[in-house]
Structures are given as structure tokens and as C-alpha cells.
Amino acid sequence: xxxxxxxxxxxxxxxxxxxxxxxxxxxxxxxxxxxxxxxxxxxxxxxxxxxxxxxxxxxxxxxxxxxxxxxxxxxxxxxxxxxxxxxxxxxxxxxxxxxxxxxxxxxxxxxxxxxxxxxxxxxxxxxxxxxxxxxxxxxxxxxxxxxxxxxxxxxxxxxxxxxxxxxxxxxxxxxxxxxxxxxxxxxxxxxxxxxxxxxxxxxxxxxxxxxxxxxxxxxxxxxxxxxxxxxxxxxxxxxxxxxxxxxxxxxxxxxxxxxxxxxxxxxxxxxxxxxxxxxxxxxxxxxxxxxxxxxxxxxxxxxxxxxxxxxxxxxxxxx
Amino acid sequence: xxxxxxxxxxxxxxxxxxxxxxxxxxxxxxxxxxxxxxxxxxxxxxxxxxxxxxxxxxxxxxxxxxxxxxxxxxxxxxxxxxxxxxxxxxxxxxxxxxxxxxxxxxxxxxxxxxxxxxxxxxxxxxxxxxxxxxxxxxxxxxxxxxxxxxxxxxxxxxxxxxxxxxxxxxxxxxxxxxxxxxxxxxxxxxxxxxxxxxxxxxxxxxxxxxxxxxxxxxxxxxxxxxxxxxxxxxxxxxxxxxxxxxxxxxxxxxxxxxxxxxxxxxxxxxxxxxxxxxxxxxxx
Numbered sequence: 001x002x003x004x005x006x007x008x009x010x011x012x013x014x015x016x017x018x019x020x021x022x023x024x025x026x027x028x029x030x031x032x033x034x035x036x037x038x039x040x041x042x043x044x045x046x047x048x049x050x051x052x053x054x055x056x057x058x059x060x061x062x063x064x065x066x067x068x069x070x071x072x073x074x075x076x077x078x079x080x081x082x083x084x085x086x087x088x089x090x091x092x093x094x095x096x097x098x099x100x101x102x103x104x105x106x107x108x109x110x111x112x113x114x115x116x117x118x119x120x121x122x123x124x125x126x127x128x129x130x131x132x133x134x135x136x137x138x139x140x141x142x143x144x145x146x147x148x149x150x151x152x153x154x155x156x157x158x159x160x161x162x163x164x165x166x167x168x169x170x171x172x173x174x175x176x177x178x179x180x181x182x183x184x185x186x187x188x189x190x191x192x193x194x195x196x197x198x199x200x201x202x203x204x205x206x207x208x209x210x211x212x213x214x215x216x217x218x219x220x221x222x223x224x225x226x227x228x229x230x231x232x233x234x235x236x237x238x239x240x241x242x243x244x245x246x247x248x249x250x251x252x253x254x255x256x257x258x259x260x261x262x263x264x265x266x267x268x269x270x271x272x273x274x275x276x277x278x279x280x281x282x283x284x285x286x287x288x289x290x291x292x293x294x295x296x297x298x299x300x301x302x303x304x305x306x307x308x309x310x311x312x313x314x315x316x317x318x319x
Numbered sequence: 320x321x322x323x324x325x326x327x328x329x330x331x332x333x334x335x336x337x338x339x340x341x342x343x344x345x346x347x348x349x350x351x352x353x354x355x356x357x358x359x360x361x362x363x364x365x366x367x368x369x370x371x372x373x374x375x376x377x378x379x380x381x382x383x384x385x386x387x388x389x390x391x392x393x394x395x396x397x398x399x400x401x402x403x404x405x406x407x408x409x410x411x412x413x414x415x416x417x418x419x420x421x422x423x424x425x426x427x428x429x430x431x432x433x434x435x436x437x438x439x440x441x442x443x444x445x446x447x448x449x450x451x452x453x454x455x456x457x458x459x460x461x462x463x464x465x466x467x468x469x470x471x472x473x474x475x476x477x478x479x480x481x482x483x484x485x486x487x488x489x490x491x492x493x494x495x496x497x498x499x500x501x502x503x504x505x506x507x508x509x510x511x512x513x514x515x516x517x518x519x520x521x522x523x524x525x526x527x528x529x530x531x532x533x534x535x536x537x538x539x540x541x542x543x544x545x546x547x548x549x550x551x552x553x554x555x556x557x558x559x560x561x562x563x564x565x566x567x568x569x570x571x572x573x574x575x576x577x578x579x580x581x582x583x584x585x586x587x588x589x590x591x592x593x594x595x596x597x598x599x600x601x602x603x
Contacts, residue, residue, distance in 0.1 A: 012495050019497035020413060026405035027414070027423050030471065033464060034426050037437060040444035095340025103334060112345070114589070119348045121585045123525025125552055126574050129559045130351045133358075133567075179347045186344065210330035233432060240434025242528040243556065267436050267528070274440075274532050290440045297434055305428045 044287035062253035069285035077263040084174025093185030120183035128247035131176035140167030188230030232304030242267035359575025362568040387548040395462025407474025439529030455548035458534025473515025521584035527552035
């Protein structure tokens with residue numbers, strides 16, 4: 001029978017404590033990082049926030065010469081480009097996810113699914129240069145003149161499609177963003193649809209429903225929360241996306257009624273101007289933009305995560 | 320048309336739309352890859368790998384940028400992945416269902432999809448301002464911060480796949496948890512952890528926004544970690560937006576290099592994972 005050496009046992013206990021505290025410290029570091037991000041942004045943004053007050057988020061002016069800054073144009077650009085991206089990407093992603101889960105032959109399912117997932121790994125700067133050199137000229141020559149001709153004269157929405165076709169601008173940025181978030185939305189929705197129990201679907205078919213009726217009345221209601229979570233995750237990505245937008249947005253600090261005009265977004269304004277910003281107030285205003293972006297995306301992603309978590313818990317529970 | 324025909328027609332129409340969406344989506348993505356490959360291959364030559372980034376109007380290569388990207392990615396992963404792994408170990412082995420772990424998981428998922436430009440601003444505030452100038456080390460730290468949530472997530476997922484029986488067997492032999500983790504759990508989850516590392520490298524090697532305000536750029540060969548360092552993403556950004564055809568050509572070549580690297584890493588990660596699953600050793 002082995003005799004336990006007390007010194008050995010004591011040493012083991014010390015190792016255990018050291019290892020445990022190392023893992024705990026690393027885990028807590030994650031919280032520290034998020035807190036540090038929030039605090040350092042707040043500290044950097046403080047001079048601008050103090051100088052302009054609440055008017056910072058309601059003013060459109062952005063003038064480095066007179067040292068006056070307002071965040072309205074970047075906020076507007078960020079929201080509008082993301083809305084365009086979601087309007088285009090959500091229906092398309094929904095279609096792809098349906099195709100993959102309900103229609104696709106099993107052999108193709110795996111390869112198309114893998115292709116979609118790999119494309120989610122392509123860095124955003126690639127989408128940016130493609131948007132600048134390929135998409136923008138195509139939109140300028142073929143799509144935008146058509147939009148101006150057919151939608152420009154209409155009442156109300158006509159204003160959105162007037163002015164010269166620049167190629168780069170809010171609309172182009174929205175389209176590039178849509179293509180970028182498409183793989184995320186399609187992959188999340190596919191995963192959500194895959195969690196629908198086959199028994200529910202088969203019950204639908206058993207009652208004589210068509211494929212579409214099963215999708216619309218069984219699959220979609222069952223996956224509602226997860227779909228919304230996926231959409232919010234895509235939205236979080238679109239709101240914070242920097243490089244893909246910076247290439248094609250045109251970087252103009254003004255709110256134009258036309259979607260075809262150049263604009264700016266929070267992230268592209270920071271990327272374009274930060275290293276060239278002179279003067280404390282200029283730098284601080286850009287960091288204040290970063291703080292706004294942090295707050296917006298934090299909220300959107302937190303809601304998305306809460307929804308997806310709710311779904312995971314439900315999937316784990318027995319039917 | 321009777322009801323039955325209407326239902327059939329509607330079914331056909333929506334399914335056709337679904338197929339159309341798939342075709343359109345895949346066509347866009349194929350168009351991007353095609354442009355990338357055709358322009359990138361045209362810009363590719365041996366000089367890309369042997370010469371430094373040129374001044375406007377001259378020809379040159381991307382050697383210093385490739386080197387800088389490699390150095391910063393390597394440093395970033397060396398700093399970030401141990402932290403991510405340890406934190407993942409805590410979540411999977413020590414605090415599996417504590418309230419702290421729930422909070423950490425939630426925060427980690429938020430960091431995982433937070434805009435990387437914000438991480439760049441954060442490092443600018445805490446490192447670049449303190450040091451007084453841009454530096455490769457600040458760039459590496461920014462990349463490390465981005466790598467932490469990725470490795471944390473994959474490590475936790477992979478450790479959770481290790482059968483409880485193995486841990487119990489180790490504990491029954493009198494091993495403390497640390498010994499069980501190091502000698503039983505890590506080896507059993509090895510291929511999963513390697514997959515996580517590959518995915519983290521893939522993720523950080525294409526990041527541009529956080530490097531803009533941390534490592535910045537340098538036109539020449541530099542190995543000093545405390546000075547600005549050239550790196551592929553920022554060079555691509557600057558060169559693509561320039562009016563010079565030579566620079567634009569190099570930007571495409573750089574874009575192709577990055578994308579191919581990332582796709583190879585992602586595919587390697589998938590292959591390792593599927594080998595692990597087919598061997599059946601670590602199924603839940």
C-alpha cells in the first residue's frame with residue numbers, strides 16, 4: 001500500500017490553487033477588457049462630450065477648421081446603410097437557409113453550407129475593394145440611372161433616388177454590407193431551422209400541407225426567436241463594420257435626402273480621419289463617435305445573444 | 320383556379336424564390352472570389368515576396384508587409400490564446416454553472432462580435448497614447464484582445480466534449496483537478512484546441528481596423544517592435560484607395576495572399592474537426 005507523503009500532498013494543493021486562480025484570473029480578464037473598453041472610450045470622449053453636451057448627437061456640422069463637431073451625419077449613415085443591408089440580406093438569407101434545410105439534395109447541402117460558412121471567414125477589407133473596383137462602377141453605370149429614371153419622379157420616395165449617379169455612396173455601402181452579412185444570416189437561420197423537430201414538419205405534411213405551407217406555418221413560427229437573434233447578430237455586424245464601408249461610402253459629413261449621394265458612417269469616419277486628426281477636440285470627437293458605436297452595437301448584440309440563448313435553453317429542454 | 324391549384328402555385332412560386340435567392344447569393348460571393356483571383360494572380364510575381372513596398376509610381380513588393388503581418392499575428396496569438404484557453408478551462412472545469420461563468424459567457428459572446436475598430440480605439444487609448452507613438456507591439460496587443468474571445472469559446476466547447484468518465488477516472492486515482500486537466504482533459508481535447516487556435520489565427524490575420532490606430536504602417540523593412548510596422552491589411556487599404564495603378568495592383572496581390580491564407584487555415588480547422596468526429600474518440 002502506498003504511503004501518502006504529506007509534503008507531496010501539500011505541494012499538490014498549492015499547484016491546484018495556482019492553476020485554479022490562473023484560470024479564474026483569465027476568465028475575469030474578459031470582464032476587465034469589456035470594462036476597460038467602456039472606461040477608456042468614455043475618458044477619451046469626455047472632452048468632446050463636455051464641450052458639446054447633448055448637442056453632439058443632434059448636430060450635423062462636422063468642421064475641423066472651426067473645430068465644431070456633431071455626430072448626426074455619421075449616425076444617420078450608419079443606420080441607413082445597415083437598414084438597406086438588412087432589407088436586402090434578410091430575405092435572401094432566409095431563402096438560402098430554406099433552400100439548404102428543405103429543398104437541397106443532401107449531397108449539395110454539405111458543400112453549399114461549407115461554402116457559405118467559409119465565405120463568412122473572408123476578411124471585410126476584401127469586400128471593400130471589391131465594392132470599390134467592381135460593384136460601384138456597375139451600380140453607377142447600370143443600376144443607379146435606372147433607379148433615378150423610374151423612382152426619381154415618384155412622390156415621397158422619389159427624393160431617395162435623385163441626383164447624379166456617383167457610384168459610391170450610401171446605397172452602394174448598403175449593398176456591400178448586405179453581401180457581407182449574408183453568410184452570417186444564412187448560416188444562423190439554417191442552424192435555427194435545423195432545430196425544428198422533424199415530427200412537427202411531418203405532422204404538417206401528414207395533414208396535406210404543401211412544402212411552403214409547412215415552412216410558413218410550422219418551421220417559421222417555431223424558429224421565430226432564433227431567426228430574430230440571427231438577424232440582430234447580422235445587424236450588429238453591419239452597424240460596426242468598418243473596412244467594407246470605408247471604401248465605398250465617399251466620406252461626406254452631410255445628410256443628403258438621396259441614397260445615391262456620398263455619406264459617412266461612424267466607423268468609416270473614425271477609420272478615415274483618426275490618424276490625421278489634429279487637435280484634442282477633433283480626436284476626442286472621433287472617440288466619442290466610437291463610444292456611440294460601442295453603445296449601439298453592445299445593445300443590439302446583447303439582445304441577439306439573449307434571444308439565441310433562450311432558443312438554446314428551449315432546444316435543450318425535452319418537448 | 321380552385322383552391323388546390325392556388326396553393327400549388329403559391330408553393331411553386333415561393334420555392335422558386337428560395338432557389339433564386341440561393342443562386343443570387345452564391346453568384347455574388349463567386350463574383351467576389353473571381354475578381355479577387357483574377358486581379359490577384361495578375362498582380363502576383365516573385366517581386367511581391369522579395370521587395371519592399373514601393374513609393375508612388377515605382378514598382379516593388381510586399382515583403383515588409385507580409386513579414387509585419389506574420390510577426391503581429393504570431394505575437395497576438397501567443398499573447399491572446401493562453402488567456403483564452405485558461406479562461407475557457409475555468410468555464411468548462413471549475414465554474415461550469417456558477418453565476419460568474421454565466422456573466423463571463425455572455426460578455427465573451429458580446430466581445431466576439433463587437434466591432435474590431437472599437438478594440439483599436441481602446442488599445443490606442445491605453446497603449447499608443449502612453450507610449451507616445453504607434454508601434455507593432457500595440458498592434459499585437461489589439462490582435463490579442465480580438466483572439467481571446469475566439470479561443471475562449473472554442474476551448475470551452477471542446478473541453479465540454481471530453482467524457483465525464485475520463486475525468487472521474489482521473490479523480491478516482493487521487494489526482495487534483497489541475498492534474499486531471501493537464502494530463503487527461505487537454506490531451507483528449509487536443510485536436511479541438513488546435514482547431515480553435517487555427518480559427519483564431521484566421522480571424523486576426525485579416526483584421527484591418529484595429530491596426531490602423533495601433534501599428535499604423537511603415538514603408539520600409541522594420542523589425543523594431545516599438546516602432547510602427549507595415550502589415551498587409553493596412554497596406555491593402557492605403558494602396559487600393561490610391562490613384563496609382565502599381566499600388567492598386569499590389570493591393571489585389573495582397574488581398575489574394577490574405578484570403579488564401581485564411582481559407583487554408585479555416586479549411587484545415589474543418590478537416591481536423593471532422594477527423595476528430597469520425598474517429599469517435601471524443602463524441603459527447
